[in-house]
Structure formats: C-alpha cells, structure tokens
Amino acid sequence: MKKIAGRRLALATAALLPLTLAAPATALADTQSPTLSHAATPPARMSTVGGALLGKPGTQANLGSGAPVLPKDLSARSWIVADAESGDVLAAHNPHWRLPPASTLKMLFADTVLPKFPRSEKHKVAPSDLAGMGAGSSLVGIKEGETYTVHDLWLGVFLRSGNDAVHVLSSMNHGVKQTVEDMQAHAEELQALDTHVVSPDGYDAGGQVSSAYDLTLFARSGLQKKDFREYCSTVRAKFPGETTKKHGRTTRGSFEIQNTNRLLAGDSDITPYQGIAGVKNGNTTNAGATFTGVAERGGRVLLVTVMNPEKKDHNEVYKEAARLLDWGFGAAGKVTPVGELVAPRGAQAGSQPSAPATAAAGGEQTSAKPVAASVRESGSGGVGVALAIAAGVLVLLAAGVFLVNRRWPLPDLVRRRTRP
Secondary structure: OOOOOOOOOOOOOOOOOOOOOOOOOOOOOOOOOOOOOOOOOOOOOOOOOOOHHHHOOOEEEEEOOOOOOOOOOOOEEEEEEEEOOOOEEEEEEOOOOOEOOHHHHHHHHHHHHHHHOOOOOEEEOOHHHHOOOOOOOOOOOOOOOOEEEHHHHHHHHHHHOOHHHHHHHHHHOOOHHHHHHHHHHHHHHOOOOOOEOOOOOOOOOOOOEEOHHHHHHHHHHHOOOHHHHHHHOOOEEEEEEEEEEEOOEEEEEEEEEEOOOHHHHOEOOEOOOOOEEEEEEEEEOOOEEEEEEEEEEOOEEEEEEEEEEOOOOOOHHHHHHHHHHHHHHHHOOOEEOOEEOOOOOOOOOOOOOOOOEEOOOOOOEEOOOOOOEEEEEEOHHHOEEEEEEEOOOOOEEEOOEEEOOOOEEEEHHHHHHOOO
C-alpha cells in the first residue's frame, strides 16, 4: 500500500472512571465451555498478507539506532504493534497465527452492522431475538418484551460485551446466519483472510478463528466510523432496566454499565493507559484473554493486539498490551517496518479527494484542509461525552476509495488529562 504523508492524528478517550459495576445479576463473565483444541506452537508457514516477514513464526522486528529493545516478559501467543496512520507494522509475533478471537470479534460485527441502523431506531425484543446464545455468555441484561434503541444496544455490545445485544442486533439484521455471512464477506473485503466467522459474538465455536493481524484491520476500519469511536471510548453509561407497574403508574429505571476494557477504565492492579481510546477486549475458555487497543501519544497513534498470554496473572493481557504500546511510542521512527496493514480489496490505495467527500457510513466528511472545532454529544442515560474535532491523517474506506485527512472526534477533557 502506498504511504501517504500527513499531519498526525490526536486521539484519546472518555473520562477516567472507576470500574465499580452496577449491572444486574445477568451480566456474566465472557467465558464459555471449551469446544476447540489448538496446537501449542504456531504453524511453520502462515499468511504473508502485509509482508513476507509477517508469515514467519516468532518475533519479527528490525530495530534501528536508538530503538528500545522489545519487552522481554511477553508471553502472548501472538501480538502486533502498528502505526494507525501509515499502516506500518513496527513489530509482530506470530501475527497471522489463526486463534480463537473471543469478543474481539465484536469489532468486525460492529464494523459490519453498525452502519445499517440509525442510533435512534427502536426495537422491541422478542424471545426469538435471544435464542441460541451460548451458556455463560457475557450479558448486558436485555429483557424480552422491552424496547431498546440501537444506541442502547451498541453500548451493551461495547461496554459489557453483551452477547444478548449482539443477538438482538443480528436479529434486526435478518438473523444470525445472515449476519455471519455479512461479517465473513466484510472480513474478506478488508483482506482479513485468517478469519473464519461462525458466531457473531465471538463465542467459542468450532472453526471460529481470527488473528492479531486481522483484529487490527477490524479496529482500524471500525475506528473510521464516528459512532464506533464513541462507543469504544465510552467508560460508563446508563442502560435501560425493566418496566414496572406500581399503583397504576408505569416506570422504567436504568442501571449503570461500565467498560470492561481495563486500559480504558482501570482496575485494582492497573491504571488507565495514557492516551487510550478503546478498542475491545475478550476472554473465553479457548481463546484465553484477547485485546485490541488504540492510543495516542506525542501526535502518534498506535494500534496493538495481544492474543492469549501464557501467563495467567490478573489483567496480564492489558499489562502486555501496555508494555508493547510503551515500546511502540519509543521505537516509532527508529525501526524499519516489518510489514504493513493492507488496504481493503476495493480501495484505491493512495487516492486523495479533490473536494470534501461524504463517507458511505455515517455521512461523515473528509477534506484535504485541516479543521479545528468542537462538539458536545449526550451519552446514554444523560452521560455527556465531550468531543473535539482535530486535524489528522488516517486512511478511510468511503465510497470504495481509501481517503485521507480523517477528522476523529476526541474526548477533550481526557485529552488534557492524558498529557504528561
């Protein structure tokens, strides 16, 4: 893919908040019964999409003068660090190893389905909408017979990794089977050829696999959508509860949901990562812990994906991701890339619009001229999200063309907090 020079993109995330959950008892761990078995070592030959080195087993890195050494205490089966703007892969370890993705596959689900329904659309949940979920699925607490907006459902997907929200949205999209087919087709369009979709929620299923490389492609594509960015960077929100009738009055309360991404929200043994802005975490019996994140520091935006650390310490996947991000920010400009994040098949890499263009998804605009502005949007349940529009360069899939000069809305309050 042809490289396009440009101004760097500033990113950050929503207000740093504690992770004290107040969800109902139906919100369960994202852990399921085993259905797959996997080799302990990567294949000798893997896909070479993005570069020949990315198909080789083991760690691939070309350190230049002054570049920091890679962290020595990484135990993940697979990981990748890439520049979100240029697509350069700074370093990788078995990036094309096909492994169970857990709920990080929800990034592909969101990138595929999110543009299909306006956030204000309402849907009354039927029993059939919630059929077929695996035992022990992570749930946000959706109830049959209740009505939810699409905005509510996406908050449930991103914050609580709710398989119930995924199944309701899949039902709206003509069912799970159709949604799986749509996701598979979109993965192939993105050249995410390691991915085989069986269940839209990432639940362990026979033959369902992805790779650190593919998950990073999904994140990069999804982050070009305004709503995707908002949902994955939201730390907490109000979610609709059950409707009750008392003394002839009908009322419907709400409860708080908080993001399970520990680099975003923090935990007892980990603090929010400076400049983090999403994206998605997962954890199942077969996949172990998985995580894809995006962060900004010093005007540079990095993507990292970590899959299945062998060390089972608490929050290990986030700790290894943080160490890789630290390394990437220190190494950027001092290493020779070992590969690249490829453009979608239908994109014309390197194309630049001569006039502002409207994206196919979300109606967002691009332009070759920098813009600085700010907007304010209200979050679910009255939780406000302060956003700022900043100039930056990031490739964008819109109307079949890979465009540049993307404007990413930034959580302005946290952007100030995350500066050193």
